[in-house]
Amino acid sequence: MSMDTSGSSASATRLEHLLAATAAASPDATALILQQHQIRYGELLQRVEVLAANLAAQGIGRGDHVALMLPNTPTYVIAFYALMRLSAIAVNLSPTNQGRELSHVLGETGAVAVISLDVFLPALYKVLPGTAVKQLIVTSVQGLEATLPRPPEVPAPQRFEDLLRPRPGFAPVPQQTAADDVALLQYTSGATGVPKGVMLSHRNLLASVAGICDWMQHDETPNAAVLCIIPFFHIFGLVIGLHVSVAKGYRMIVVPRVDALDLMPLFALIEAHRPMSIPAVPTLWAALLSHPKASAAIFDSVLVASSGGAALPAWVQARYGALTGRRIYEAYGLSEAAGASHCTPYPQGGPEGSIGKPLPGLQARVVIASDGDTPEREAAVGEVGELVLKGPAITQGYFHQPALSARALRDGWLH
16 A cells, blocks of 8 residues: 655645545545544544534534543544534533533533533533533443433533434535634643633644654654554644544554553554554653653654653653663643644754754744833843744634733734
8 A cells, every 4th residue: 555645734724624624635545543433534534524514504604612521532632623624613521520620611612512422521510500511422332321310401421422423414624724713622721720722723723734744754654653652632642643643544543541550551552553652641751761651663653752741750761761772852832832833853852951942833942021111031041031922823812811922922923
């Protein structure tokens, strides 16, 4: 099988175009693997189009907010791209969100629907009364949608699987073209402790995908495996795990959860699928490399080992280098930059403790803030200042927070 997706991210103007291009080029290539379940790219596109049409028939469309409360699963992938197809806006929720935080996000966004698993229904039933949610769609894991007592104000759960069946007279919804439509509200607490909805457009997210694809200058293997451990509901996992994989035609080995006390299932996945890429957080890299199972042979296939979310301890980098002769590439980013803004160079890496260089398409400066009497200025070498960013991946602002948006985005630079 041959595959050339080199132009799919460059020519796409919307996220769903990535999937359409890869499915057209290689419909029989594996897209997703979860345990024994596999979905090919052609099948994935078909399910996305059927779900989009069925959601449209229920009144979900352009500009509607739909919350995704899901771990890494085929449900997440199908639902996300279906929402993009409709020009709806995905609202990423962590399955750990509960109570006041969950209620705040659903209330602020006015989400009209939630797509989740039945195991999260107890948390949802506590907060859904009084919200704008009219559709509750769940993948059934334990059959709770049929047995759990439901508050009368909460819509009856629909089975996600039922919405993957085409209705009589099925036809795909019309193609969308607007690159600056908001695609995602990515909630982040940042330094304030109050959840803020970062508005990211199709253009923002595609710019992030393109920057990472430009950075990954390694020999391509058609339909190479990516171990998708980082949750898709985090911006890091969403971009480098999901969208880059779809753009490149990789097969995603989806991992819904990781038990840090029992890493053997994760090692079994690495041995079975020989991933080309493993994005992970430093704590997971530390756990993997401290495990007796860690060896040169285990990581032999990994051309792109990356770490983000916190600084990578020096001993972890040293241990990986001693085992493999390769580097773990450190990335720095944030939701407001649609994922990674910096990464240590490929393949040589960077100095210890460095976040690397700005990814293609992004500009970065270190500045000293204005004190009222003097304007903002460039920091001198060795002077501590604030990192500011500019480029097509930078957010449009914070949802319903114009004053905060104006403070963070000044003269096109994200502070």
